[in-house]
Amino acid sequence: MSRPGATALWYAQDLTTNGLQGWIQNNIVPLILLGIAIILLWIGGRGDNAGVARRSIGLIIGLVALGIAVSGNGPRVGAFLANLIVG
Template sequence: MTGPGANALWYAQQLTTGGLQGWIQQNIVPLILLGIAIIMLWIGGRGDNAGVARRSIGLLIGLIALGIAVSGNGPRVGEFLANLIVG
């Protein structure tokens, strides 16, 4: 294929999501963590320590899932968990 269509096809094949992933990891993830910290401090400041403890468990699970997603080790973690069950 020649002409302008060939250039467009070549550029389309070179597109990746690496830049977007890096931007999300460097900008959005820290903002999410900052928001979580502010909410936990606000709840703790009201004296609801039991509420902070309850929410911390859910947040910890969410942060673990976020860490697995960001690191790209999802398949290895899934295989490890499956081996715990299956043996």
């Protein structure tokens, strides 16, 4: 005879977020990048090239952080940066 709730516990242990992560990586991230590109083109079209350059530096840093987070290599990148400082 099984315990009440044992089946629910078994199903809860198999839950992952891999499907949601994949959906975000395949759908949301490209939409964000498209939005950023449209905004930069709009600002550049007004003739504010210095504004585009300022925003591009911040975007590059943000995209690097996004790439590290999405790839799952955060601990290795952190260890590499720590080794640069401590030797």
